[in-house]
Amino acid sequence: MTTAASNRALLEVDGLDVFLGESHILHQVSFQVPHGGITALLGRNGAGKTTTLRGILGLVDRRGRVLLDGEDVTATPTHDIVRRGVGYVPENRDVFSQLTVQENLRLAERVGGQLRYDLVYELFPRLKERSGQRTGTMSGGEQQMLALARALLNSGNKLLLIDEPSQGLAPNLVREVAVALERMAELVTTLVVEQNLSVIRRIADQVVVLDQGRVVHAGPAGELFDDPALTQELLGVSHGGRVRSSTPQQSNGVER
Amino acid sequence: MTTFLLLTITGLGLAGLYFLIASGLSLIYGLMDVLNFAHAAFLTIGAYTSWVVASQMSGGIPVTVVFLVAMVAGILVGTLSAVLMETVLVRRLYGEHVGQILLTVGLLLAITALTRAIFGSDPLTMVVVPPWMNEVTVVFGAAVSNSRFVVIAAALLVYIGLMAFLKHTKYGLVIRAGVENRSMVSALGINVGHAFTLVFAIGGALASLAGILTGAFFGTITADRGTSLLIFAFIVVIVGGLGSIRGSALAALVVGLLQQYANYYGIIGMGDLIVVALLAVVLLLRPQGLLGRAVA
């Protein structure tokens, strides 16, 4: 684990515990996201990655601490955390299907900073074409573009939380998403959950690996991806491809 | 033919009243998941406030002015009550849906009873209604009370206004999005609590307007009118779909007209029964109503 001084981390998660009903989903999850670049949150299905992102924003009840740019936001309501400069792209996109593309973007606008419509339309030209279309009638790929665009729109965003942007998309769209991700990460620090290793291995700077609600590995991306045995052990795949769901044998093997 | 016309216009008038009550209810339930029984209380508050204001105004003033002033007063007090109710009471039970329903039930009972205690159980004549409203206009041979037209016109204006508000203002956008997915709206940095207060205010304003208009429509006001209209408003909300203004308008038309026709052309009481049956049928077959999102 890098021991970068915490005041250099943009996001610090400290001892996060999340319970859903009576299930203990996250166990003392702690990690940091440094300023700049892409930090990838990895792990098998059910490892708790989405819950972690939701926990950071306070969308689920959690214990522990969350610090954004040194400031403790644990008790802050979700909308206030977001106003401090966080862009969120949820797992199932959550675009408002009854609203048009333009209205979806308008809703995402925040004061304090510029609205980067030029950049958004440059990266996602199809959104400009479909500006007046109801998003419910758009394809999954187009909705994903919109969800990413929403997060990119505000120049005031210092952190992007992105949950499985390539999921369910055809391969050519996956590539587009990867390209968009890289561009976005040049501008804004990004914490991305991704199961598609072919996308993430090239662009991630840091990785945090979860298994069954616990952090089992954290460090520079190269450390993990250059080590096929480690990659296999932690994520169940050797090279490219998607992280396989855990089977009883595999999870036993990873128990530390 | 004249009977049919009379029935139709009365039906449209009732539809207008139902729409005024149901539209606010629909927004509140659509956005907040709160089944607001106290909505009927806003109607009562609006009606009785306007009665009080009108009776206080001295004789020299033209009746139409008195009516307008009383109406504005009723709407203001109704809106204020709604805002107070949401911020002081309903908000405390955020997330507890049964608790919120129970709260609104208790408030409805209390406010209705208090009104009865202060004003008595007998119907009060709406002395404030301008005489031209009670006069009759002959339309294709049918003599229709002008109050019907006033109600229909008011409902139409409100519909246009609401749709414009929802489509063209930022808060309208927030409400439309929130009806679909409240937590995502928060995740975009917007404080949904403000939207909650706003829909309660809108609901209160519209319901209290409906209260005054029922006084014009029926000629009298009673403490129980709100409660008896509420069930039909619920039917309109469910059939029309939660959070959908267009749906509420459509459903109001269906319910209002169907009720009139069936009550007259069928056995007495059949219209009410059919409408109630419609609610059950829609809930069982298509819980999301004609146009709106899923109920539960």
Add this chain to the structure above:
Amino acid sequence: MSTTVRWIGAGVLIALAASVPLLHGEIPYVFNGALSSPGVLNLLALMLVFGALAVTYDLLFGYTGLLSFGHALYFAVGVYGTAIALDTFELGLVGAVLVVIGLGVVVPTVLGLICLRVGDIAFAMVTLAFAQAGAIFVARDPFKITGGELGQALAFRQLPAAFVGVVNTRNVYWLALALLVFVYAVARIAVNSPTGRVWQAIRENEQRVEVLGLRPASYKLVVFVLSSFLASLCGVVYVLVVGGAHAGIMVSTFTLMLLVMVVLGGAGRLWGAMLGGMLYIYLDNRLGELSTQPSLQDMPALIRVPISEPTFLLGLLFVVIVLFFPGGIAGSLTKRQLPLAGPLRRLRPPAKSTMNPDGSRR
């Protein structure tokens, strides 16, 4: 409290209650007259009936978490069923009771199968719709049997002499007491049974019940039919106490009143609900009487006016309880953090979250 103590305590209470018509003493302020007087006995009988009715509603709402807005319908089946059986069909009391028993099982079974197909708020609305349909039927009276909005006096000729006439109020009182004991006993046995435990599990977390391999739908139907059936029995006794059927019980606010009673007393505790029912009726009656007393006419309007409409104070009390004392009276007395929390939690909106409890995506 051990079971034996409980049994003895219950026996003592019942014996005490049964002896009331024989007591000629007065409790000043609490009751207006001697305990054995018909007026007081009538009020007490009413309290007992509603105590029982509240218990039946508690089974549905307090224990299983089913928020029904149509419970009054089954009470009405008992009330109007009896009145019509006696008057129109001249069946005599035994016949009337048999009719009610039949209806009291068939009607909720049929309606229950329909209403329980949907969950939570939709269920509340559907039950309200059916109750409203019943109210319309009674008020419009298409077959001329219900007496419409004016109601219908009981056909006294058809009743056994023991229940007719003011002198026999004590018999009606004892009947009401028997009803309460019966309903309470049945309810107590039911909630302590394995079935009863499933009901409470359904209230807490219906998904869990499914996961355990049980079918919540059949358990919900059972409690629906049982509580409705018992409610219709209450209706039979009610019509004897009051002397007739009237449309006031069909009004939508009636079931709301039941809700208030149960929450006031303490949802999820039988004795709490019973207490709530009895207290509500008592306050409703006594406060109404109080407001017409001469001594009160001198009081400032601020006090006099609210008391004249007891529902106002009761509604206010209800609001206070929902906000600050969700356990009701029973909850506050026993300090165990019990159930309004349960039924309150149940109607969380369907998860906008996409997570399954184990963290995987839905």
